[in-house]
Amino acid sequence: MTDDARPPVCAPRNRRWMLAAAILASALGFIDGTVVAIALPAIRESLNASLAQAQWINNAYMLPLSALILAGGALGDRFGLVRVFGAGIAVFLLGSAATALAPTPEAMIAARALKGAGAAAMVPGSLALVARAYPRAERGRAIGLWAAASALTTAGGPVIGGLILSAGGEWTWRLVFALNLPLGAIALWLLHSKAEPDPGRPEAPVDWPGAVLATLGLFALAWGLTRPGQWPVSAAGIGIFALFLLWQARAPAPMMPLDLFRSRAFAAANGLTFALYFALSTMIFFVPMALIGGWGVSEAAASVAFAPLALCVGAFSGLAGRVADRIGPAPPILAGALTVAAGYAAFAATAPAAEFWTRSLPALALTGLGMSMLVAPLSTAVMISVPDARAGAASGVNNAVTRMAGLIAVAAMGGVAAARYHAAGGPASFGTESAAAGHMAASTAALATLAWIAAALAALAAPIAWLGLRAGGAAAQASSSASQ
Incomplete structure (x- = not known):
């Protein structure tokens, strides 16, 4: 079913608010993907994290996002775009709060994984929300505004984060991640107050075996690459990912x-x-x-x-x-x-x-x-x-x-x-x-x-x-x- 055949997610008067919610959510994902690299030196010093742990502070976020982003789109079709998109933002915000409060590298890695799982539902839902909110004749301009705002937040987010890190002490890296909370809260409020009910399509398939195999395969591959002498783990990851590809060739509704x-x-x-x-x-x-x-x-x-x-x-x-x-x-x-x-x-x-x-x-x-x-x-x-x-x-x-x-x-x-x-x-x-x-x-x-x-x-x-x-x-x- 095409976007034009699905019911709109909001009344015409609320389209701009759905666009604002989509921009805020995409800003969360784009900024988080770049600002962490600026904050990592301070995080490593504050938490006494090794280089391998620093890699996993990044990869714990990227792993579920990489493996589950295709499944996230299917979940929106099945359970309702607004519901899944909102749940993704909420999980992302929980992960942001846990990241800001993390006392150890291990706790931060776990919090970043939670954020990645939320982003897997939030990132594809952002653009889909714009497509469902606007009719085809107006969609191009709306997507252009969404893309331009994403580019500006990608450029400005790390600069703002860098200024915060330079102005304060070693604890200020926590504030960088806490800044996600008000932005996400506004996006959730807009969804709750401006969106129409979106029941979804219960018959829409979700490739659960594919999601599990992709996650396990990519995790093992990345783990082996970040740990010296762990090539058997990487080899196992390649094998699991090969099973994922075999499943995709035979699955009735493959995610890839x-x-x-x-x-x-x-x-x-x-x-x-x-x-x-x-x-x-x-x-x-x-x-x-x-x-x-x-x-x-x-x-x-x-x-x-x-x-x-x-x-x-x-x-x-x-x-x-x-x-x-x-x-x-x-x-x-x-x-x-x-x-x-x-x-x-x-x-x-x-x-x-x-x-x-x-x-x-x-x-x-x-x-x-x-x-x-x-x-x-x-x-x-x-x-x-x-x-x-x-x-x-x-x-x-x-x-x-x-x-x-x-x-x-x-x-x-x-x-x-x-x-x-x-x-x-x-x-x-x-x-x-x-x-x-x-x-x-x-x-x-x-x-x-x-x-x-x-x-x-x-x-x-x-x-x-x-x-x-x-x-x-x-x-x-x-x-x-x-x-x-």
């Missing part, structure tokens, strides 16, 4: 329909997504740790590192999307991937100078420009690679691939950073503050290694785009045109 990957363009687009977002997640997670812990950059300054990314994506994605509509997605994705690779390479090459404002930030701004060239065309490539009737499923799978890339990147690259840090003579731990001789140089060596890896992955995306999307995208567009 594998037949979509028969499209060469769809497979290429998701390969691009994994490589590019693996690289981006590596930089977003580890760069602030090295800047704050290794270079002595303030949290406020470090929070500016990725503001150009969000601002460029917000400013130029519309233009890039129009270019993709005109000439196809492959050329702008190719140009964007090469620009991103150049930005990461420039960051790696200039890292030994440890000059954030004059060398590192311009390199990251170049990366932001490159991402703005490819984000919208990549979405276009996903959408035109499958029939229109399956565009929603294709978008959901691509969203899940993005989250999985971030999860695996943080799990895998932590070991690389630690190994390079100690090989360079590091006396402490990567990402922590230390006055010991050699700490800054070792932190920089580890950071440069991660940036070179990110540059290589972005460069790898360029030929994938050119070879995988040119023929596949053209075929998809021809098929779409023939069907009209």
Whole structure:
């Protein structure tokens, strides 16, 4: 059943309030995904957390979000979008409160997992709420406002968090997470007071076995990658994920329909997504740790590192999307991937100078420009690679691939950073503050290694785009045109 065939979630006079609730909820998810990297050095010092525990403070959130985000959409269909979306916000807020009060790394990891479970219902519900609130003729503008607000909150959230962290003592990282509570409370109030009853569809299937297998497989894989010598656990995770894929091939209502990957363009687009977002997640997670812990950059300054990314994506994605509509997605994705690779390479090459404002930030701004060239065309490539009737499923799978890339990147690259840090003579731990001789140089060596890896992955995306999307995208567009 399409969104137009489902009853609206609110009266016409309340549409703007549903849009506000969706924006607030998406802001919670986007800000939380970026501000934690800025807060981690303070969290590690306050809770005496190791690098592996810091990785799991991030991955405990990303794991349920990666594994369950597709199931979250199905839950909204079955039990009612407003009900599931509201429950997701409530669980997210409970996790936020527990995160702000966490006394130990283990308690914080558990709280972050709770937040991730809430986000798995909240994140897909945010855009779905906008689609259900507005008729098709007005939906494009509403989604544009939602996307623009998401970009601004993604850029502004970490900056505000960095200012808070710089202004207070070591306890102020708790306030950063507590700020979620009033925003989420307003979103819940808007839902409760402005939304119409949404009974859902009890006959809508939910792939419970798939959700369990995906969660177990990704957990074991990430656990093994973050623990030295635990390769058998990672191998078990790969085996469980293989069982997940087998189940998806046979399940009556799979959460990740594998037949979509028969499209060469769809497979290429998701390969691009994994490589590019693996690289981006590596930089977003580890760069602030090295800047704050290794270079002595303030949290406020470090929070500016990725503001150009969000601002460029917000400013130029519309233009890039129009270019993709005109000439196809492959050329702008190719140009964007090469620009991103150049930005990461420039960051790696200039890292030994440890000059954030004059060398590192311009390199990251170049990366932001490159991402703005490819984000919208990549979405276009996903959408035109499958029939229109399956565009929603294709978008959901691509969203899940993005989250999985971030999860695996943080799990895998932590070991690389630690190994390079100690090989360079590091006396402490990567990402922590230390006055010991050699700490800054070792932190920089580890950071440069991660940036070179990110540059290589972005460069790898360029030929994938050119070879995988040119023929596949053209075929998809021809098929779409023939069907009209």
